[in-house]
Amino acid sequence: MSFNLFLISEFWHLDHCNSFMLASCRMECHERLKIVAQEGDIDMFYNLLAEDPYLLDHKDTTSFIHTPLHIAASHGKILFAMEMIILKPSYARKLNHHGLSPMHLAVLNRQTDMVREFLHYESDLVRVRGREGKTPLHFLAEKGHDHVHHQEKLCLLTEFLSACSLCIQDVTNRSETALHIAVKNQNFDAFDCLLQGLRRSFDNNDIRNVIELKDGEGNNVLHIATATNQYQVVKLLLKSKIIDVNAKNSKGLTALDISDPHNREVREFLLHGGALNAKSLPQVLKDDGDNLRSNISFKENVIIFVRRFKNNTSSNLSLILLAAILIAPAAVSPLGGVWQDNKKPLKYFVYHMANIITHYLMVLFICLLLPCLNMNSSFY
Known part of the structure; x- marks a missing residue:
């Protein structure tokens, strides 16, 4: 047992010396x-x-x-x-x-x-x-x-x-x-x-x-x-x-x-x-952050709505269906409606103007959708 320990210590000593010599x-x-x-x-x-x-x-x-x-x-x-x-x-x-x-x-x-x-x-x-x-x-x-x-x-x-x-x-x-x-x-x-x-x-x-x-x-x-x-x-x-x-x-x-x-x-x-x-320099009243935090106008709301609608429209078919639904009342009902004897002139005038405004609003809305339709259309 002691002889084995002696051999182990000698091997360790030789290995240590070799490592030291290699490092040197x-x-x-x-x-x-x-x-x-x-x-x-x-x-x-x-x-x-x-x-x-x-x-x-x-x-x-x-x-x-x-x-x-x-x-x-x-x-x-x-x-x-x-x-x-x-x-x-x-x-x-x-x-x-x-x-x-x-x-x-x-x-x-x-x-x-x-x-x-x-x-x-x-x-x-x-x-x-x-x-x-x-x-x-x-x-x-x-x-x-x-x-x-x-x-x-x-x-x-x-x-x-x-x-x-x-x-x-x-x-x-x-x-x-x-x-x-x-x-x-x-x-x-x-x-x-x-x-x-x-x-x-x-x-x-x-x-x-x-x-x-x-x-x-x-x-x-x-x-x-x-x-x-x-x-x-x-x-x-x-x-x-x-x-x-x-x-x-x-x-x-x-x-x-x-x-x-x-x-x-x-x-x-x-x-x-x-x-x-x-x-002496001009003072800036509002910075860009203030402009971003300001209230959005009605015009900006309309533009945002139209843009979001265009971006969210998933297919041309939905545009065509929507256009058909919007234009149908104007096609069925002539501009201003039809005069009837039992109608009062003031009520007829109000109805007539509302019909005309609605009609042109629908046409304008369809025109706004046309660019999106043209870009995505695949019909022949």
Whole structure:
């Protein structure tokens, strides 16, 4: 009995050691994979894959993990990155533990050529939402740390909008578009670039819808530009005539209300564009909800009745029978009836007029039913 227990403990110990050695080996492979990805060594990568065929599977099944593609994108190793995408296409959209995709990291690390390769591979990668709901476009709308970086971002902005114009409609968790972020970062060049991209890709109604979007604090880009005294943005918006200068924010204030009284440039642009205070705007007496709750008129009741009747009519036969029933009294009784000596003139006149009105009402009713009859008729 004791000998059996000894054997069991030895087997358990050997199995435990084997598992530990296997885990250590895999950990070592993963560490080596990081170095290989940083250096972009494709040959060494396949050597590692030969040692552990499941090397990439663990990272593929984990929701948030720093993959070799993230590492390659951060270091600008284009060939290695493309090799990863071919083997594991899902890596291109996977977020790491910081909530960033490979495209996000390429943008943040100024790997412009890598960004273009991602864009060429799949243009929709610019719409991948990461941390705080931001897409790579949102990061580009922020101002560069230096002049060169700033110019790089402007070039990429143009390429992003050309490859995927819909990305400008994407919002963050704070309901911010790239336009909001550009204005909040006082990045006029980026804002101008985004506005030009909008004009190239959308009609005026769609442009207005994007520009007038309100962020999480209830402000559109005009409100933000006015509050921060960005006269260039205000001038550009009013010159384009595609934004409501008197739109109210969530506090019920217009751009003129929140403008700095001491900033003459901004206020002059606003006033020249027809800006008004919220108190000066026409007051709306009733909204759509009030109209829906108002009493329905007699005319509307008649129209509703006729429409419901048409919609509920199940067959052409029922229409024909109804028309026959309605028209029969008018056919049997001539218009106005027949004069009889024992009738009084006033009673006859009343009867005569009632008969005529009834007759024409029946004809009108039948005419209203004819369109429904024509649409559904299958008789020859």
